[in-house]
Amino acid sequence: MAKRGAxxxxxxxxxxxxxLVAAALAGPVVAPYDPTVSAAPQLAEPMPPAAPFYLxxxxxxxxxxxxxxxxxxxxxxxxxxxxxxxxxxxxGVGLTAGYFxxxxxxxxxxxxxxxxxxxxxxxxxALVAVLRPSVWTIFVVIGLVSWTxxxxxxxxxxxxxxxxxxxxxxxxxxxxxxxxxxxHVLPNTAPTIAVIAALSTSGTILLDTGLSFLGLGxxxxxxxxxxxxQEATTYYRVAPWLMLxxxxxxxxxxxxFNLIAYGxxxxxxxxxx
Amino acid sequence: xxxRRVRQRAPAAFASIPRTAASNSGPxxxxxxxxxxxxxxxxxxxxxxxxxxRLEWPPRPRGEWRGGVLRLxxxxxxxTLDPALGYDTRSWFFEQHLFETLVTYDxxxxxxxxxxxxxxxxxxxRRYRFHLVPGVVFSDGSxxxxxxxxxxxxxxxxxxxxxxxxxxxRGIRGARDFIAGRTAQVAGLAAPDATTLTVxxxxxxxxxxxxxxxxxxxxxxxxxxxxxxxxFASRPVGSGPFVLREWRRGERIxxxxxxxxxxxxxxxxxxxxxxxxxxDELAWLMFESGELDVAGIxxxxxxxxxxxxxxxxxLLHATTLTTAYIGLNCEMPPLDDRRVRQAFNYAVSKTDLxxxxxxxxxxxxxxxxxxxxxxxxxxxxxxxxPARARALLAEAGRGDGFATELWTQGSDxxxxxxxxxxxxLARVGVTLAIKQVAWSAFLEAIRQxxxxxxxxxxxxxxxxxxxxxxxxxxxxxxxxxNNHTFYASAELDRLLDRARGLADRAERYRLYxxxxxxxxxxxxxxxxxxxxxxxxxHPRVHGYRIHALLPxxxxxxxxxxxx
Numbered sequence: 001m002a003k004r005g006a007x008x009x010x011x012x013x014x015x016x017x018x019x020l021v022a023a024a025l026a027g028p029v030v031a032p033y034d035p036t037v038s039a040a041p042q043l044a045e046p047m048p049p050a051a052p053f054y055l056x057x058x059x060x061x062x063x064x065x066x067x068x069x070x071x072x073x074x075x076x077x078x079x080x081x082x083x084x085x086x087x088x089x090x091x092g093v094g095l096t097a098g099y100f101x102x103x104x105x106x107x108x109x110x111x112x113x114x115x116x117x118x119x120x121x122x123x124x125x126a127l128v129a130v131l132r133p134s135v136w137t138i139f140v141v142i143g144l145v146s147w148t149x150x151x152x153x154x155x156x157x158x159x160x161x162x163x164x165x166x167x168x169x170x171x172x173x174x175x176x177x178x179x180x181x182x183x184h185v186l187p188n189t190a191p192t193i194a195v196i197a198a199l200s201t202s203g204t205i206l207l208d209t210g211l212s213f214l215g216l217g218x219x220x221x222x223x224x225x226x227x228x229x230q231e232a233t234t235y236y237r238v239a240p241w242l243m244l245x246x247x248x249x250x251x252x253x254x255x256x257f258n259l260i261a262y263g264x265x266x267x268x269x270x271x272x273x
Numbered sequence: 274x275x276x277r278r279v280r281q282r283a284p285a286a287f288a289s290i291p292r293t294a295a296s297n298s299g300p301x302x303x304x305x306x307x308x309x310x311x312x313x314x315x316x317x318x319x320x321x322x323x324x325x326x327r328l329e330w331p332p333r334p335r336g337e338w339r340g341g342v343l344r345l346x347x348x349x350x351x352x353t354l355d356p357a358l359g360y361d362t363r364s365w366f367f368e369q370h371l372f373e374t375l376v377t378y379d380x381x382x383x384x385x386x387x388x389x390x391x392x393x394x395x396x397x398x399r400r401y402r403f404h405l406v407p408g409v410v411f412s413d414g415s416x417x418x419x420x421x422x423x424x425x426x427x428x429x430x431x432x433x434x435x436x437x438x439x440x441x442x443r444g445i446r447g448a449r450d451f452i453a454g455r456t457a458q459v460a461g462l463a464a465p466d467a468t469t470l471t472v473x474x475x476x477x478x479x480x481x482x483x484x485x486x487x488x489x490x491x492x493x494x495x496x497x498x499x500x501x502x503x504x505f506a507s508r509p510v511g512s513g514p515f516v517l518r519e520w521r522r523g524e525r526i527x528x529x530x531x532x533x534x535x536x537x538x539x540x541x542x543x544x545x546x547x548x549x550x551x552x553d554e555l556a557w558l559m560f561e562s563g564e565l566d567v568a569g570i571x572x573x574x575x576x577x578x579x580x581x582x583x584x585x586x587x588l589l590h591a592t593t594l595t596t597a598y599i600g601l602n603c604e605m606p607p608l609d610d611r612r613v614r615q616a617f618n619y620a621v622s623k624t625d626l627x628x629x630x631x632x633x634x635x636x637x638x639x640x641x642x643x644x645x646x647x648x649x650x651x652x653x654x655x656x657x658x659p660a661r662a663r664a665l666l667a668e669a670g671r672g673d674g675f676a677t678e679l680w681t682q683g684s685d686x687x688x689x690x691x692x693x694x695x696x697x698l699a700r701v702g703v704t705l706a707i708k709q710v711a712w713s714a715f716l717e718a719i720r721q722x723x724x725x726x727x728x729x730x731x732x733x734x735x736x737x738x739x740x741x742x743x744x745x746x747x748x749x750x751x752x753x754x755n756n757h758t759f760y761a762s763a764e765l766d767r768l769l770d771r772a773r774g775l776a777d778r779a780e781r782y783r784l785y786x787x788x789x790x791x792x793x794x795x796x797x798x799x800x801x802x803x804x805x806x807x808x809x810x811h812p813r814v815h816g817y818r819i820h821a822l823l824p825x826x827x828x829x830x831x832x833x834x835x836x
Contacts, residue, residue: 036692036695036696037696037699038625038693038696042628043625043628043629043693044572044575044576044628044629044630044631044632045576045631059572059573059629059689060629060689060692060693133709215709219707219709220688220691220692220707221692221695221707230685231685231689234554234571234572234573234685235573237573237574238573238574238577239573
C-alpha cells in the first residue's frame, strides 16, 4: 500500500519536475514579452491579470508571466547546480570521515559542527556580501553553507557499510581504499544520495529565493522569483498578484522536489540499502 | 547638500534623507532595514500605538481653542538634536522646533527676520550689524543675548565640536585663526551689547545671510552647551517654540509647548509625538485607521489616493529645491565626447521616470530647480528623442553602441529607476550594467578619478541660490569636493568666478543663467527631475504646510479632535 502510494508520489513529483524543466527550457521562447522591458502602457500602477498580460504586470510595466518563466530558469539552474556542489562536498566529507574513522573522522566532523553552528541563511548573507553577487557566487555560497547535513547522513551510512562483509572481501582481495570507497561504498550510498539530492534541491531553491528577497541574489535585470516577491512587498495590498504568482512558483518548485524525495524513500521509510 | 536618490515614500518632514555620508550605514544597514521592515510587516496586526505609557496633556479649555497633540511616525530615529552636529532633514525637523536662527525663510524661500528683528549690511558687504528681538529667553529661563550667538558660532567653528557646518563660517574674519587654535575668540564676531551682534567677514559674501539661516547657526545657551558637551544632544535647551519632553531611542520622541516662547500665543499645539521605527507601509495603515495625523503615502497607494476626490483637500505638496541627475564622468571615454553625453540626455525618457514616481516630480531642463526666487533660466533641456540620440552617437563614431556601468546605491526605487534607464539606453545601443553599491562605498568611489563612468545622484539646496548648484557641482575647482563628473570648462569657471561676490543680485543671476546654458550644452549629467513631496493630513489638522527647502514647521499647527 505504502509502496504504491510512494510510487504515485514519485510519479507526481517527476511529472511536476518535467513541467518545471519544460518551463525553464522553453520559457524564453514561449514568454510573450521581454521580461526586462516595460510592455504595459502604464508605469507605477501594476495591471491586474487580464489578456494580453495573463498574470498582470508589475510597477515597471513588465509582464509577470514572462518574468516568471525566465525566473524558472534561474531558480532551477541554481537549484540543480548548488545542489550538485552541496552533494559533492557533503558526500566527499561524509565518505572520508565515515570510512577512515579515527582522527580523520574527528577532525572532519568537528569542522562540520563548526559550520553547523552558524545559521545557514546568515552565513550565506555574509558570504554574498563579501563576494560580489552573481550566479556563480550564489552556486558556491549555497553549496558551501548546506553541505553539512549531507556529510552527517553519508557518514552514518558509511559507518555501517564499512563493517559489511563485502568491504572486508574487497579489502582481502587487495583493493585499495580508493577502489573500495568508489566501487563498493559509494554505489551503496546511492539511494540515500538520491533522496538527499532531491531534498537539497528544494532547500537550495528556497535559500536562493531568500537571498534574492534580501537583495543579495542574482543582480537585475535578470528576473528571479525572490526579487519578484521582494519587489511586490510594497504592493501587496494594491496588487496582490505581484506576490501571489512568484510565491506559487516557489511553492510548486519546492513541492516538486520534496515529492520526489518522499517518493524515493518509499513512503517515508529509510531507503533500502 | 549631497543627497541620495530622493525617496518618494516618506514626507519631507520626516524622511530621513542623509545630507552627508556620515549619517549612513553600510550594506549591513540596508539589510538591517529590510529585516526590520519585514518584522514590522508581520507586526501590522499588533498595532504599534500610542498606548504603552500614556502621556498626560493639559485639559482642553472651552470656547475659542487651538491646541492638541500632533501624532507622527517615522522610519528611523533622529540622529541628533544638537544643531552643531545635525546635517540631515530628520535632525533639522526637530532642531528647528527647539532652536531659532537669526534669520529664516518664508514660504516663498525669501529671507525673513527671526531672532534678529532687523539688520544692517555695510556697503562693502563685509560687515553686518544685527539687532535682536529684545527679551528673548531660553526654555530654561535664562536670557538669550548676543554673547550666546557669538558662543554658538564659535562652538560650531571649534574643531573639538567636529561640526560639518564649520566650513560655512570660515569666512568670518579671524575664524581661521580660531580654528587653528591661535586665538581664543573669533575676531570678526562681537557683541557690543546684549541685543546687538556685529559680524565682519574676510571678503564680501552675498550668501552670508543664507548661511545664518542654516540650523548650524541656531542659537544655543553657549555656556550651558559647553558644560554639557555631548549630553547637549539629548538635553537640548533653546528658544524655539517647543521643548524636548521625552526621547526614547528607537521608540518615540515627544515635544511639548515651550511656555517661554517669544511669540505670544504660539505654538498652538500642546505637543508633538513621533513614533520611530515605523516603516512607510505601516505608517500609512496607521494613518488610515486614524492613529496618525500626518503621513507620507507609499508609492503603491499613491495613484489611488491622488485620484480620490474625497482626499484632494487633505493632500499637500511642494516641489523641492532638489535635482535628481545621472552623473557622466567627463574624463572616461567615450563619455569625454560631448555628443555622447548629449545622446544620453536625449535617450532617457524623463516622463517615464516621473511616471514611475507616480507623477511626483517635475522634469528638469537644467540643474537649477525652477522655483528659486528671482532666478530665471532659459535653458530648454533635452526632450526624449531616441532618433536624435542615435544620430549623435553615430556622429561621435559610436553608432555601434558600447557598454558602460551605472553605479547606484540600491534602494528599491533606485533599482527600479536604474532598470528604466537601462531599458532606454538599450534602445539606442548602449548596454548599461547596473552596479549596486552601499552608500559609503559609493561616495568613496565617485570621488576617485576615472573610476565610476555613470552614477545616480541628486543634490538638494543648502540655501536657495543657483550658485549652490552650479558652483558647488561643476566648477573645476570642486574636483576634490563635489564635482564628481570631473567636468571642467574654462568658460563656465569664468562666469562663476565673475558672479561670486557680486552685490547686484540681478547681475549675478544673469551670469548664473548664462553659466547654466553652457552647462546644459555640455551635458556633464543627464538632467532628470525635481521631486515633489506629497504628504497627507487628517482633516482635524489645521495650519499644516510643507516647505520646499525646510522641513515642515509646526508653530502654527493645531489639531481639532472633534473633526
